[in-house]
Amino acid sequence: MGKGFGVVNIKEKIQITEKxxxxxxxxxxxxxxxxxxxxxELKANVEFSMCHMPMKLFN
Known part of the structure; x- marks a missing residue:
C-alpha cells in the first residue's frame, strides 16, 4: 500500500454528520x-469506520 492521507476539519464534519x-x-x-x-469531547452519536485512503488513486 502507498502512503495515505488524512482530512482536515474532522470536528466540524462530525458535528454536521450528527446534526x-x-x-x-x-x-x-x-x-x-x-x-x-x-x-x-463531543459524545457524538455517530459510528466511525476507518479506512486507508491512498494518495495516488490512478497511475
Whole structure:
C-alpha cells in the first residue's frame, strides 16, 4: 500500500454528520487518533469506520 492521507476539519464534519442524522462516517485511518479525541469531547452519536485512503488513486 502507498502512503495515505488524512482530512482536515474532522470536528466540524462530525458535528454536521450528527446534526443531519447520518448514523456513520468513513474516516481515513490517518485521522483515527483525532477522531477518538473528538468523539470523547463531543459524545457524538455517530459510528466511525476507518479506512486507508491512498494518495495516488490512478497511475
Amino acid at each position: 443531519t442524522g447520518i448514523p456513520f462516517m468513513i474516516i481515513p485511518s490517518e485521522n483515527a487518533e483525532e477522531v477518538t479525541e473528538i468523539q470523547k
